[in-house]
Amino acid sequence: MIPRNVKGCWNSGYCGVGCPTNAKQGALLTTIPGALDHKAQLFHGLRAERLVMNQDRIDHLLASAMGPDGVTPSGITVTLKARQFVVAASAIGSPGLLLRSQLPDPYHCVGKRSFIHPVNATVARMPAKIDPFYGAPQSIYSDEFNFKAGTDGPVGYKLEVPPLHPAMAAGVVPGHGQPQRDNLGQLPWMQSVIALLxxxxxxxxxxxxxxxxxDGSPVLDYPITDYLWQGLRKAYLTMAEIQFAAGAEAVQAVHLDSGWYTSWNQAKDAINQLPMKPHRARLFTAHQMGGCGMGADPKNSVVNGFGEHHQVANLSIHDASIFPTSIGANPQLSVYALAARNSNRLAQKLRKQG
Ligand code: SF4
Known part of the structure; x- marks a missing residue:
């Protein structure tokens, strides 16, 4: 089971699009009010454009204030000065901010080693209604295929059972036009498994x-190699076999060339023939990691093990960008744990400095 951080959950299944009852204990309800209670100030509607250095320290952050739509700059620039800067702009946003700021990067490590847990999926038509859009989402996982082959063998993958909320399912359920409409009409009987490589x-x-x-916005270039394609094919096979074993009437790989297969043998033969290439297999990701990796050696890392920048004295990074590898698991708890550990240490250090 995947533990969930909820209080008084109604099991509505809406977690992925915002909890309507405030049962989900996200940062909006926990860490942000906690910080405000301790005199933090919250500036919202700003886009961090550039950290500006003076000698070996960040002097200030230049930010653009957004207009009423929240995404278009209003033309107003805001300058934020601080003694210490902590960047937590995500595994794509943080390296993007460092690159835009042209901070020292003598070994060209910023933006490198970015990981995404590439994900593929299969969907199954079950004999009974399972209403996959209701209930606690994604509560079951399996690491059976994740670590078996070590790091030298074929790529491992974690299996999870995602919610199929209609708004999300429309982006995953195979087909276009009428075939997709027909598939979405079957949503109450549909079940999906995803594999995270x-x-x-x-x-x-x-x-x-x-x-x-x-325009200065960050972009990720991520190559899907033959090694990963082999893992994705194997994952399709594993997921289809599990679904048939669970009683599925039919299974479809989320792949443009896949049909509905009505037996495991048919699925096995067909999936083994699917062209594994971009724009045919539908891939996605929810776990971006790395890009400002941590390590002891500045030659191959951006920050040390406490998130402190190797070259800039008053800059720390506390987010998933400091992971030196992917982790093979949903990263949220590891991000929180690292941020708590590194923030406590930083607070002690700053207190000592007076
Ligand atoms: S299932 Fe998710 S969205 Fe619904 S009440 Fe529980 S925490 Fe909130």
Whole structure:
């Protein structure tokens, strides 16, 4: 079972699009009010544009205030000065901010070794209604295939059972136009399994790179290698076999060339023939990690084990960008744990400095 941080959950199944009852104990209800109670100030509607250095320290952050739509700059620039800066802008946003700021990066580590746990999926038509949009979402997982082959063998994958809320399912359920409409009409009987590939542990899984577009926004280039394609095919097979074993009437790989298969043998033969290439297999990710990796050696890392930047004295990074590899698990708890540990240490250090 996956533990859930909820209080008084109504099991409505809406977690992925915002909890209507405040049962989900997200940062909006926990850490942010806690920080405000301790005199933190919250500035919202700002986009961090650039950290500006003076000698070996960050002097200030330049931010753009957004207009009423929340995404278009209003033309107003805000300058934030602080003694210490902590970046937590995500595994894509944090390297993006460091690159835009042209901070020291003598070994070209920023934006490198970005991981995503590439994900593929199968859907199954079950004989009874299971209403996959209700109830506590994604409560079951399996690591049976995750760590078995170590780091030298084929890529491992974690299996999870995602919720199929209609708004999310429409992006996953196979087909376009009428076929997709027909599939979505079957949603109450539909079940899905997803596989999250544990990327970055093998030389043939070399990770992606974050760079900047012309407008300064960050973009991730992530190569799906033959090694990963083999893992994705194997994952389709595993997920289909599990679904038939659980009584599915039919299974479809979430792949443009897959039909509905009505037996495990038919699925096995067909999945083994599917072209494993971009824009045919539908892949997605919810776990971005790395890009400002931590390590003891500045030659291959951006921050040390406490999230402190190797070259900039008053800059720390406390988010998933400091993971040196992917982790093969949903990263939220590890991000919280690292941030709590590193923030406590930083607070002690700053208190000592007076
Ligand atoms: S299932 Fe999720 S969205 Fe619904 S009440 Fe519980 S925590 Fe909130």
């Amino acid at each position: 544990r990327d970055g542990f093998h030389p043939d899984s070399p990770a992606g790179t974050v760079s900047l577009r012309d």
